[in-house]
Amino acid sequence: xxDKNGIAKRIAxxxxxxxxxxxxxxxxxxxxxxxxxxxEVEFQSENGVLGMGPFPFEGEEDADIINxxxxxxxxxxxxxxxxxxxxxxxxxxxxxxxxxxxxxEVAENGDIANWKIPGKMVKGMGGAMDLxxxxxxxxxxxxxxxxxxxxxxxxxxxxxxxxVGCVKxxxxxxxxxxxxxxxxxxxxxxxxxxxxxxxxxxxxxxxVEGNIPEMIL
Amino acid sequence: xxxxKVNTIQEALQGVKSGMTLMLGGFGLCGIPENAIxxxxxxxxxxxxxxxxxxxxDDFGLGLLLQQKQIKKMIxxxxxxxxxxxxxxxxxxxxxxxxxxGTLAEKCRAAQAGFPAFYTPAGYGTEVAEGKETREFDGKMxxxxxAYKADFSFVKAWKGDEAGNLIFKGTARNFNPCMxxxxxxxxxxxxELVPVGELDPNQIHIPGIFVQRIFQGNNYEKRIEQRTVRxxx
Numbered sequence: 001x002x003d004k005n006g007i008a009k010r011i012a013x014x015x016x017x018x019x020x021x022x023x024x025x026x027x028x029x030x031x032x033x034x035x036x037x038x039x040e041v042e043f044q045s046e047n048g049v050l051g052m053g054p055f056p057f058e059g060e061e062d063a064d065i066i067n068x069x070x071x072x073x074x075x076x077x078x079x080x081x082x083x084x085x086x087x088x089x090x091x092x093x094x095x096x097x098x099x100x101x102x103x104x105e106v107a108e109n110g111d112i113a114n115w116k117i118p119g120k121m122v123k124g125m126g127g128a129m130d131l132x133x134x135x136x137x138x139x140x141x142x143x144x145x146x147x148x149x150x151x152x153x154x155x156x157x158x159x160x161x162x163x164v165g166c167v168k169x170x171x172x173x174x175x176x177x178x179x180x181x182x183x184x185x186x187x188x189x190x191x192x193x194x195x196x197x198x199x200x201x202x203x204x205x206x207x208v209e210g211n212i213p214e215m216i217l
Numbered sequence: 218x219x220x221x222k223v224n225t226i227q228e229a230l231q232g233v234k235s236g237m238t239l240m241l242g243g244f245g246l247c248g249i250p251e252n253a254i255x256x257x258x259x260x261x262x263x264x265x266x267x268x269x270x271x272x273x274x275d276d277f278g279l280g281l282l283l284q285q286k287q288i289k290k291m292i293x294x295x296x297x298x299x300x301x302x303x304x305x306x307x308x309x310x311x312x313x314x315x316x317x318x319g320t321l322a323e324k325c326r327a328a329q330a331g332f333p334a335f336y337t338p339a340g341y342g343t344e345v346a347e348g349k350e351t352r353e354f355d356g357k358m359x360x361x362x363x364a365y366k367a368d369f370s371f372v373k374a375w376k377g378d379e380a381g382n383l384i385f386k387g388t389a390r391n392f393n394p395c396m397x398x399x400x401x402x403x404x405x406x407x408x409e410l411v412p413v414g415e416l417d418p419n420q421i422h423i424p425g426i427f428v429q430r431i432f433q434g435n436n437y438e439k440r441i442e443q444r445t446v447r448x449x450x
Contacts, residue, residue, distance in 0.1 A: 045388075046318060046319075047244040047245075047247070047388050047391055048244070048388045048390055048391050049387075049388050054447055055445045055446050055447040056446055056447070057446060057447060057448075057449050058446040058448075058449070060446075061441060061444055061445075061446060062387065063246075063247065063389075063439035063440070063441050064247060064248070064375075064386050064387035064388065064389040064439070065387040065388055066244075066245065066247050066388050066441075066442075066443070067388075068244075069443060070244075070245040070246075070247070070298075070442035070443045071443040071444075071445035072441060072443070072444055072445050072446070073445075081385075081387055081388060081390055082390065083322075083385075083390050083391065083392070083393070083394040083395055083422075084244070084270070084318070084319075084321075084322035084391050084392045084395055085319075085322040085323055085325070085326040085394075085395045087319075087322070088318065088319030088322055088323065091319060092319060092337065092338065092339070111342075115315075122296075122303075122306065122313075122315070123295060123296060123297035124293060124294050124295035124296050124297065124315045125294060125295070125315060125317055125318070125345075126294050126295040126317075126318050127294070127317070127318035127319060128317075129317035129318075129319075129320075129339045129340045129343065129345060130317045130318060130319030130320065130337070130339040133337075133338035133339045133340065133341060134338055134339070160343065160344050161342060161343045161344075162343065163341075163342070163343065164341065164342035164343070165342075
């Protein structure tokens with residue numbers, strides 16, 4: 001079974017040379033730490049920066065340079081700043097190649113819910129609806145089940161949707177799943193996790209074809 | 218040169234009344250018009266509709282207006298960091314319209330650019346699209362969103378000149394340029410106000426035509442929401 005860093009490490013393998021990538025808040029932010037350093041990748045943050053670097057050293061924080069999670073950041077050579085409309089032109093115009101974000105629920109038809117629990121939590125969608133409606137390539141980083149052990153990989157989302165039919169791939173603490181033809185296709189197992197365990201934790205339709213390899217991290 | 222400079226914050230906010238719709242720049246607490254917010258609290262205007270990506274934190278930014286219950290309706294994309302906001306929203310005291318961030322930016326930009334509405338894919342099939350016109354283009358579905366209408370727009374820039382030309386710094390730029398010229402009156406506060414001729418015309422982010430009033434801001438706190446650092450090896 002993977003921890004949050006393990007999920008991020010596995011997703012980092014999906015990042016290819018020449019990609020502009022938008023990372024959501026939480027596990028997705030960790031992906032930047034594991035991208036191979038022999039490829040050229042630029043990270044976009046939707047509040048208005050391309051070419052995000054690591055967190056600043058203590059004492060070098062700049063209140064005017066933050067990411068979408070409101071964390072202080074640095075920029076790398078070649079970075080640029082821009083306004084919010086330009087930022088979402090990059091996203092809506094599909095100039096950003098890959099979007100990695102978290103979710104509360106994902107359904108077998110590619111629907112995603114991650115912005116609201118009616119009556120309990122209403123924080124807002126931020127940029128998530130623009131991102132999922134536009135990106136060609138969306139990977140969801142999430143835990144397979146919630147803290148009560150209930151599956152978050154569902155036949156149908158129960159929470160208000162963020163986007164419809166948009167998720168292509170899900171990486172969880174248990175598995176890598178491809179979302180197509182109204183089903184989750186099991187691609188890889190997390191180290192030490194059996195197909196049966198994944199099946200048990202998955203409420204949505206799970207397609208298992210042939211031998212499912214263990215992830216190589 | 219048409220001089221946009223005003224000398225006092227009172228002059229800058231002249232005409233702001235209860236019940237008005239205001240745009241306020243900033244992302245989180247980054248690049249917010251701190252001086253204008255402080256003055257809005259002092260003015261005590263109420264029943265405001267505020268268009269701003271976030272709603273501040275409990276004791277800073279738009280949170281200060283929420284504390285005084287001056288806001289009737291908040292239009293934002295993310296409001297997660299504010300307990301008082303959540304309390305007022307759940308109790309029904311505060312009306313909240315959550316809008317996807319890119320749509321919010323574009324609704325400002327559309328107002329600035331003279332477009333009454335535009336189609337966006339964001340929110341299609343979700344509750345955000347309920348009651349809105351949808352249309353298919355090249356096999357993909359889009360939602361019709363209209364431009365905002367606002368009385369005042371309050372923005373914060375790094376440098377500006379007396380002609381109202383603005384230059385922003387870092388990610389403090391965010392929604393500020395999109396809101397310039399998107400309301401009847403745009404008021405810009407700057408960290409450094411310089412005489413005309415001192416800014417390089419090649420480096421101007423927002424031309425002064427989009428700004429009606431500009432003033433030298435004071436005492437910027439620039440509070441950091443998530444101070445995140447790495448260790449030196």
